[in-house]
Amino acid sequence: MAIDIGKLGEVGGPTQDEVDEFAQSLIDILEAGGQIASVADVWTGASDTKFVTPKVFKDSLVYQTVNPTALNHNLFINGKATITANTTFSTIANVQEGRSGVIELTIGGAGNWTLTFPSFFDFTEPPVPSTTTGKVDYLYYNVKPGGTGVDCSYKTDDSINQLVMATAADIWAGTSATKTVTPQAIQDSLVYQTVVPTALNHNTFINGKATISANTTFSTIANAKEGRSGVIELTIGGAGNWTLTFPAFFDFGDAAPIPSTVTGKVDYLYYNIKPGATSADCSYKTDL
Numbered sequence: 001m002a003i004d005i006g007k008l009g010e011v012g013g014p015t016q017d018e019v020d021e022f023a024q025s026l027i028d029i030l031e032a033g034g035q036i037a038s039v040a041d042v043w044t045g046a047s048d049t050k051f052v053t054p055k056v057f058k059d060s061l062v063y064q065t066v067n068p069t070a071l072n073h074n075l076f077i078n079g080k081a082t083i084t085a086n087t088t089f090s091t092i093a094n095v096q097e098g099r100s101g102v103i104e105l106t107i108g109g110a111g112n113w114t115l116t117f118p119s120f121f122d123f124t125e126p127p128v129p130s131t132t133t134g135k136v137d138y139l140y141y142n143v144k145p146g147g148t149g150v151d152c153s154y155k156t157d158d159s160i161n162q163l164v165m166a167t168a169a170d171i172w173a174g175t176s177a178t179k180t181v182t183p184q185a186i187q188d189s190l191v192y193q194t195v196v197p198t199a200l201n202h203n204t205f206i207n208g209k210a211t212i213s214a215n216t217t218f219s220t221i222a223n224a225k226e227g228r229s230g231v232i233e234l235t236i237g238g239a240g241n242w243t244l245t246f247p248a249f250f251d252f253g254d255a256a257p258i259p260s261t262v263t264g265k266v267d268y269l270y271y272n273i274k275p276g277a278t279s280a281d282c283s284y285k286t287d288l
Helices: 016-031 039-044 054-060 168-173 183-190
Strands: 079-083 100-107 121-123 136-143 150-155 208-212 229-236 266-273 280-285
Touching (some): 039 054, 168 183
Parallel strands (some): 079 100
Antiparallel strands (some): 100 136, 229 266
């Protein structure tokens, strides 16, 4: 409880009873051997006899120089460090449940360092540190119930790195709800990928390519993505004149595919995944 004795008797100020109660509480603490807590007492959180002044509380929040490889909650609430090499963070020793704080990370040396965090640090997405020397990133944390880990977020000083960029593989998988798609990633995702017709998987391609060098039975498309359209380029190899067999997943309507028979010819299988992703509308272009 905070008491402003200077406002005693004023409207909104403390009553005499409140002042007397506060004074008696201080007397009780002192008679019990209590003392004013230090900043270190606040960090350790171990004393139940000392009392904290506003000055001590403010000082406990001042950024302390910490070693990311040997973090200890008995030494800081808010920390700061300069990163001059690839760094693997430690867990936080003597972690204090419910404590929230921030660690300021200045990028030093040549920059472009890798930061590795144990599972103790729980990020929604892996942090992407700034790459440029002199940039200042911030690691925000809150200690979870039981002190078994910390919920974290990472603020990158490099504006481009504040967003986690999706790769072509992220687009193929289509599972991330937090990464950002760039035009370059979209273009990369459309590049023809070598596929195995007998083991097609939508997590690895949108547009595919394969060489047919034997009679081939196509698989369905594993992890098919509803609404996805693409093409599979089929080059006739070997002796040619191969038979292609498709499961019911591939719906060609009344126009059954007739592959080219001559070696070196290039056919195209166009597809669009139907609602529910249980099959694909298809057409087949033969290089006659």
